[in-house]
Amino acid sequence: xxxxxxxxxxxxxxxxxxxxxxxxxxxxxxxxITALEQYDVDAALEIMDDDAKADLLYEEIxxxxxxxxxxxxxxxxxxxxxxxxxxxxTDIERIADFAENxxxxxxxxxxxPDGMMDAFIKIKKMQEISxxxxxxxxxxxxxxDIHLAKQVADKDDEVDHLYSQTIQExxxxxxxxxxxxxxxxxxxxxxxxxxxxxDHITNIAEDVFYLVKGKHYDLxx
Amino acid sequence: xxxxxxxxxxxxxxxxxxxxxYGETYALKNINMEIEKNKVTAIIGPSGCGxxxxxxxxxxxxxxxxNVKISGEIMFRGExxxxxxxxxxxxxKNIGMVFQKGNPFPQSIFDNVAFGPxxxxxxxxxxIEQLVEKSLKDVAxxxxxxxxxxxxxxxxxxxxxxxxxxxxxxxTKPDVLLMDEPTSALDPISTAKIEDLIIQLKEKxxxxxxxxxxxQAARISDKTAFFLNGEVIEFxxxxxxxxxxxxxxxxxxxxxxxG
Numbered sequence: 001x002x003x004x005x006x007x008x009x010x011x012x013x014x015x016x017x018x019x020x021x022x023x024x025x026x027x028x029x030x031x032x033i034t035a036l037e038q039y040d041v042d043a044a045l046e047i048m049d050d051d052a053k054a055d056l057l058y059e060e061i062x063x064x065x066x067x068x069x070x071x072x073x074x075x076x077x078x079x080x081x082x083x084x085x086x087x088x089x090t091d092i093e094r095i096a097d098f099a100e101n102x103x104x105x106x107x108x109x110x111x112x113p114d115g116m117m118d119a120f121i122k123i124k125k126m127q128e129i130s131x132x133x134x135x136x137x138x139x140x141x142x143x144x145d146i147h148l149a150k151q152v153a154d155k156d157d158e159v160d161h162l163y164s165q166t167i168q169e170x171x172x173x174x175x176x177x178x179x180x181x182x183x184x185x186x187x188x189x190x191x192x193x194x195x196x197x198x199d200h201i202t203n204i205a206e207d208v209f210y211l212v213k214g215k216h217y218d219l220x221x
Numbered sequence: 222x223x224x225x226x227x228x229x230x231x232x233x234x235x236x237x238x239x240x241x242x243y244g245e246t247y248a249l250k251n252i253n254m255e256i257e258k259n260k261v262t263a264i265i266g267p268s269g270c271g272x273x274x275x276x277x278x279x280x281x282x283x284x285x286x287x288n289v290k291i292s293g294e295i296m297f298r299g300e301x302x303x304x305x306x307x308x309x310x311x312x313x314k315n316i317g318m319v320f321q322k323g324n325p326f327p328q329s330i331f332d333n334v335a336f337g338p339x340x341x342x343x344x345x346x347x348x349i350e351q352l353v354e355k356s357l358k359d360v361a362x363x364x365x366x367x368x369x370x371x372x373x374x375x376x377x378x379x380x381x382x383x384x385x386x387x388x389x390x391x392x393t394k395p396d397v398l399l400m401d402e403p404t405s406a407l408d409p410i411s412t413a414k415i416e417d418l419i420i421q422l423k424e425k426x427x428x429x430x431x432x433x434x435x436x437q438a439a440r441i442s443d444k445t446a447f448f449l450n451g452e453v454i455e456f457x458x459x460x461x462x463x464x465x466x467x468x469x470x471x472x473x474x475x476x477x478x479x480g
Contacts, residue, residue, distance in 0.1 A: 004477050073436060075463045078476050214465030 007072045011081065014064050015142055018085055018092075021057040022138045025092045026131050028054070028099035029197065033127040036102055036190060037120055039112035044103035054096035061089040080214065084207045088141060091200040095134065098193040105186040113183040116173065122166040123187065126159050126194040130201065133159075137204040141211065149208035152201060153219035159198035166191050232296075233258045233397055233427045234279060239293035239303075241271075241278060243286060248274050250451040252293070261419060261428045263438035263459065266448035267480035272431045275448065276399050279429065280316040281309060298396075314341055317390030321402040323382030325374035325389075330357075330366050333374045333385055337393035356388040359425075360418055380411025387418065391426070398422065400430040404437065416441050435475055439463045447471045 028047055035043035065086050068074070074082060133152045140148035170188055173179040202220050209217040234256040241249035249271050256262050264272040277283040279295060281302060295302040302312070314337070325333050334353040343349055353370070357363040362384045366377070374385055383403060390398055400419070404412040419428055419441050432438050438445050439459060446456040447470075455462065455471045466472045474480050 007477070075435065075439065075475050076466060076472050079464075 007068075007074070007078070010064075010068055010072070011078075014061065014068065014082070014085055017057060017061050017064065018089055019138060019142075021054060021061065021089060021092050021096075022134060024050075024054050024057065025096040025099065026134050028096050029102075029127055029134075030131060032099040032102035032106070033124055033190075036106045036109075037124065039106065039109060041107055044106040047103040048100050051096055051100045054093055058089050058093040062086055076214075077211065080211045084141070084211050088138075088204050088207055091203050092134075094200055095197050098197050101193050102190050105189050109183055109186050113179070113187070115178055116170075116183070116187065119166050119169055119173075119187055122162050122169075123190055123194065126162045126166075126191070126198075129155055129159050129162075130194055130197045133198060133201040134204075137201050137208070140208045141204065144208070144212050146209055146212050149205040150219065153205040156198045156202045156220065159195060163191055163195040231257055235294070235296040237294040237296070239275075239278065239295060240291070241274060241283065242288075242290045243274075244288040248451050249278070252453055254446060254453060254456055256427065256429060257444070258427050259423050259425075260443040261423050261430060261441055263442035263445045264429065264431045264448060265433075265435065265438050265445060265474070267474065270448040271451040272448045273401050276318075276401055276429055276431050279397070279399055280313050280318060282313075282318065310340070314393040315395050316397045316399060317393065317395040318399040318401070319383070319386050319390055319403050322406045323377075323379060323384075323386045325377070325382050325385055327373070327375055329371045330374045330377070330385060331370040334388050334392050337389060341393060352392055356392040357385075359391050359422070360384040360388040361414065362388060378411070380407050380414060383407060383411070383415060384418065387415075387422075391422075395426065397427045397429065400428060402431055402433060405433060412437070435463075435477075447474060449474070 028050065031043060032047050034040070035047065065082050068082055069079070072078075133155050136148055137152045139145070140152060167188065170179075170184050170191075174181065174184050199220070206217055206219050209215070209219070232255050234254070236252055236254045236256070239249055239252040240247070252275065264275060266272045274283060278291065279297075279302075283289055283291070291303050293303065297316075300307070326336060328336070331353055334356050335349050338349055338352050343352070354363060354367075357366065362381060365381060366372075366385075374382065377385060383406075387398070387403075404415050407415065416437060419430065422428055423443075430438075430442065442459045444457065445459045445462040447454045447462065447466075447468075449470060455466055455468045457467070461467075462471060463475060466475065
């Protein structure tokens with residue numbers, strides 16, 4: 001085995017757990033939007049129950065990272081990789097929480113909302129862009145690819161744009177008296193969760209820059 | 222923006238185009254380094270990279286090895302050590318050295334520390350006693366040995382012996398203390414004491430330390446030089462070397478991927 005071969009193996013295990021957490025959060029986000037669109041309360045309850053799995057994975061990643069630092073005393077890029085893994089796991093765990101929040105909104109809707117098709121289309125689009133950003137951000141981190149990280153951060157603008165459009169439309173619906181106020185509020189919450197999801201993914205893109213360059217970059221300007 | 226231009230008063234050594242051969246073996250290759258006063262400079266690198274040779278060149282101890290040939294400059298106090306003929310005893314009074322393993326003389330604790338000052342002509346008993354006390358206090362050994370100064374130095378523990386050797390080096394009031402792996406034979410507690418001591422010593426002295434312990438270099442030094450195959454690959458602030466080294470070979474070495 002090459003020098004530090006065991007360390008490389010342990011890093012791979014850590015990153016594989018981070019990938020599991022990322023896949024989990026992505027799936028939860030996707031499922032939460034589908035449950036909202038279809039007013040599927042059972043699916044929403046399941047998403048809420050499942051959140052404990054994300055918490056468990058998050059704790060495992062933290063524990064393993066701390067053991068790895070204690071045992072291997074990494075420096076430079078190796079150390080940044082482990083510290084950034086902990087930080088990224090925190091961002092992804094938060095994204096899983098947003099999926100849970102969206103599931104709660106589904107339950108609070110009380111019925112399938114009518115006449116909000118445009119808002120739903122935009123909400124779905126926000127989720128699709130966020131999912132793509134999430135998976136790309138993880139790939140950028142594992143491959144130490146700052147170009148991909150920059151592309152991820154740039155997509156945050158698309159989500160922000162959709163967010164402000166949807167908010168405006170929902171306000172207009174309210175002013176026109178066209179929708180139920182509690183339904184509009186739940187959709188506003190959902191939009192907010194998706195907009196925050198994209199912000200957390202932008203943090204991950206910034207972490208990729210820090211990993212590679214050893215300097216802090218603000219990609220959220 | 223930090224400036225890299227140092228005035229001459231901030232430098233203790235200015236090493237320019239230093240080359241050294243052991244017979245046919247080219248051991249130091251065109252070394253250029255400026256070593257700052259009152260700083261700890263760590264020299265790291267794999268075995269056989271020339272780091273000990275470099276440190277032993279700074280007080281010309283390397284000249285004791287047969288067939289050594291040196292070219293270039295080591296400017297110290299305005300003189301090139303390599304070309305200037307000077308009294309080696311006097312030079313080593315100014316540039317003290319501590320080795321891997323404590324090597325006290327088979328004499329009392331007191332006589333070990335008093336040895337240097339006496340060689341250099343100090344005769345006043347009271348002054349010698351004061352100097353011994355001060356040197357032992359500087360290395361935080363005084364409280365442990367003050368009641369047994371006449372005991373043999375070889376009866377001390379490994380860590381105490383090493384601190385005694387540092388006290389012996391300090392008793393001649395040097396400008397520089399060269400240390401060649403001073404803690405590699407010590408337990409973690411003794412190592413921690415020596416490391417604390419090195420950080421305190423830089424208030425009064427300049428320290429150049431060779432170490433195989435990466436974490437030690439990271440903990441105690443202000444600047445670090447990475448040597449490989451007789452060359453300085455990178456010489457920078459220690460924080461930079463251990464967080465964002467410029468050269469991939471430095472990163473691979475400090476990350477334990479070779480060496």
